[in-house]
Amino acid sequence: xxxxxxxxxxxxxxxxxxxxxxxxxxxxxxxxxxxxxxxxxxxxxxxxxxxxxxxxxxxxxxxxxxxxxxxxxxxxxxxxxxxxxxxxxxxxxxxxxxxxxxxxxxxxxxxxxxxxxxxxxxxxxxxxxxxxxxxxxxxxxxxxxxxxxxxxxxxxxxxxxxxxxxxxxxxxxxxxxxxxxxxxxxxxxxxxxxxxxxxxxxxxxxxxxxxxxxxxxxxxxxxxxxxxxxxxxxxxxxxxxxxxxxxxxxxxxxxxxxxxxxxxxxxxxxxxxxxxxxxxxxxxxxxxxxxxxxxxxxxxxxxxxxxxxxxxxxxxxxxxxxxxxxxxxxxxxxxxxxxxxxxxxxxxxxxxxxxxxxxxxxxxxxxxxxxxxxxxxxxxxxxxxxxxxxxxxxxxxxxxxx
Numbered sequence: 001x002x003x004x005x006x007x008x009x010x011x012x013x014x015x016x017x018x019x020x021x022x023x024x025x026x027x028x029x030x031x032x033x034x035x036x037x038x039x040x041x042x043x044x045x046x047x048x049x050x051x052x053x054x055x056x057x058x059x060x061x062x063x064x065x066x067x068x069x070x071x072x073x074x075x076x077x078x079x080x081x082x083x084x085x086x087x088x089x090x091x092x093x094x095x096x097x098x099x100x101x102x103x104x105x106x107x108x109x110x111x112x113x114x115x116x117x118x119x120x121x122x123x124x125x126x127x128x129x130x131x132x133x134x135x136x137x138x139x140x141x142x143x144x145x146x147x148x149x150x151x152x153x154x155x156x157x158x159x160x161x162x163x164x165x166x167x168x169x170x171x172x173x174x175x176x177x178x179x180x181x182x183x184x185x186x187x188x189x190x191x192x193x194x195x196x197x198x199x200x201x202x203x204x205x206x207x208x209x210x211x212x213x214x215x216x217x218x219x220x221x222x223x224x225x226x227x228x229x230x231x232x233x234x235x236x237x238x239x240x241x242x243x244x245x246x247x248x249x250x251x252x253x254x255x256x257x258x259x260x261x262x263x264x265x266x267x268x269x270x271x272x273x274x275x276x277x278x279x280x281x282x283x284x285x286x287x288x289x290x291x292x293x294x295x296x297x298x299x300x301x302x303x304x305x306x307x308x309x310x311x312x313x314x315x316x317x318x319x320x321x322x323x324x325x326x327x328x329x330x331x332x333x334x335x336x337x338x339x340x341x342x343x344x345x346x347x348x349x350x351x352x353x354x355x356x357x358x359x360x361x362x363x364x365x366x367x368x369x370x371x372x373x374x375x376x377x378x379x380x381x382x383x384x385x386x387x388x389x390x391x392x393x394x395x396x397x398x399x400x401x402x
Contacts, residue, residue, distance in 0.1 A: 023047055027057045031130070031153040031389040054391045055182060058129050061388055076102040078344055079152075079387035082380050083137065083232065084121050085113065097152070099387060102346040105365055105376060111152040114402040115159070118146060124383040125186065126175030126234040130390030133175035133186055137232070145171060147186065149208065153389040156399045164213040165190055165202050172226055174235040174242035176265040184208040184392075185265055187235075187242060189226050201226055205268065211398065216268055223249040224272075226261055232341065234385055236291040239320040240265055243273075243289050243296060260289065260298075276315040276326035285310075290343040292316055298326070299343060310334045312349060314368060330368045338364070342384035352381055 017025075026034055026048065034057065038045040047053055078100055085095035094112040101108065117136040125133040130153055136146040145168060150157040165188075174187040186206040192199045201224070204213045218224060226244045235242045246261040258280065260273040276298055286301035296317040304311040312332040319325035332349060336359065342350035347368040355361040363376040393399055 019043075019047075023053065027053065028060050031057070031061075031391050034391065035154055035394075048391075049395050051182065051395055054394055058390050058392065061390060062129065076344075076346060077108065077387045078102050078105070078342075078384055079111075079124075079127065079132070080105075080342070080382040080384040081113070081122075081124065082378075082382055083123060084380060085117065099152075102344045102386070103348055103367065104374070105348070105350070114150075114155070114157060114400075115148055122383075123232045124234060124385040125173040126237065127385035127387055128175060128177040128184060128237065129392050130388045131184060131392040132385065132387075133173070135173055145188075147173075147206075149184070149186075149393065151390065151393045154391060154394055155402050156393045156396075157402070158208075158393065158396065158399050160186065160206055161212065163188065163190075163204060164215060165204050169199075169202075172235070172244060174237070174244070174263065176237045176240075176242055178207075178265050179240065180266045181209070187263060188213075189244075191225060193225065208396065218270055224259075224261065225249075227258075232381070232383055233288055233290070233343070236289050236296060237265075238291050238294065238296040241271070245287060245289060246272075248272075258287075273321065274323050276328070277323075278328075279313070279315060279326075285337075286339060288340065288343075291345060292329075292343070292347060293345060296320060297343070299340065301338070301340060304333055306333070310337060312340065312351075312368075332366055332368055332371065334364075334366075341381045344384065345386050350376065350382070350384065 026037060034048055038048050079097050080100065081095070081097040092112065096110045096112055098110050099108045100106055119136055121137050122134050123137050125135050125147070130151055132150045132152070134148045134150060145163065147160040148157050149160065168190045169192040172189040176185050178185050187203065189201050189203050191201040201218060203216050203218060205216050206213045224246050226246045235244055241262040241264045243260055243262050246259055248257045248259055249255070258275065260275060262271045262273055264271065279298060279300055284300045284302045288299055290297045290299060298315045300313050301310065303309070311334060313328060314330040314332070315326050316329050317326050334351065336353045336356070338351040338353045340349060341352050349366040349368055351364050351366060353362045353364055363378050365374045365376045
């Protein structure tokens with residue numbers, strides 16, 4: 001019996017590229033292309049699924065993504081989905097997300113959501129390195145909140161285990177990348193607003209590497225209550241910390257003061273940040289936090305100086321943690337009462353203009369720098385997050401492929 005020989009395509013020739021060069025090239029290819037190359041040979045498959053390769057691939061694409069979303073002339077990507085998933089099913093009877101350009105929201109592609117939520121409604125908790133965190137929003141105060149981690153690029157997802165807190169109150173979320181350990185964390189805050197006497201918020205953190213929840217302390221005063229009036233907007237991840245607007249009750253008169261609570265993902269410590277001077281003195285109909293080109297942004301919506309008009313005011317913290325560095329960058333005038341449902345990294349403001357006696361509802365996309373407005377052809381509010389292709393979850397255990 002003759003000895004088996006290696007297929008010609010895999011034989012090493014004198015002018016073949018070295019393994020290091022080949023792997024370097026592969027780390028610069030889109031995630032979907034890399035996944036196909038796993039079939040070339042066992043050596044490539046083994047190399048592509050290592051944490052080192054996944055991390056290197058992520059670093060290469062994260063650099064390009066950062067340039068597209070702030071410093072370069074490119075156009076970054078976002079992903080959006082409707083709150084009510086049952087209203088937008090495709091021909092396969094599956095709910096879909098839409099990948100689009102950040103500045104224009106022009107459609108790039110659609111991806112099916114491979115899992116279901118009990119209520120039929122969900123929102124995007126956050127997006128890190130191409131990995132999405134989605135949570136059921138139909139029942140915000142039940143103990144079996146359903147949460148998924150999902151990477152559409154490589155068609156893998158994971159359902160998170162049940163809470164360690166037991167029965168939950170009204171919940172707020174955050175999703176972040178833990179850079180020191182190359183890991184991912186989900187933060188869940190359970191609170192009971194309006195209770196007398198006040199009940200402290202309970203907080204738990206899920207870590208992907210351990211696939212488990214654990215309780216953490218607030219490490220701040222008991223009278224701090226995390227608010228989430230805009231709970232469908234992702235908690236911004238800036239300088240390695242998640243951020244929420246909170247309310248502090250002070251003194252015997254129970255004076256209420258609004259501050260920003262930050263949660264450092266690496267140290268798991270909480271910190272208080274003050275809002276911009278002047279931002280709290282105006283009458284506000286909506287207040288929320290966002291990330292703008294990698295900086296912490298504070299946005300308010302209220303009446304403008306012009307009679308009958310409205311405006312969004314946008315402050316940006318130029319130097320993280322320094323109160324004096326808050327700078328009012330933009331004022332966006334609007335003729336109608338509206339609610340912001342998305343603010344992207346590039347500064348696109350997606351507003352839901354509410355129905356009035358003589359005007360129908362509509363959705364308008366506003367460029368905060370040029371003030372150019374574009375009517376957006378959708379019928380219901382969206383959840384929006386930044387998006388990029390990656391190999392995150394490729395090397396994880398207990399993942400579901402589809």
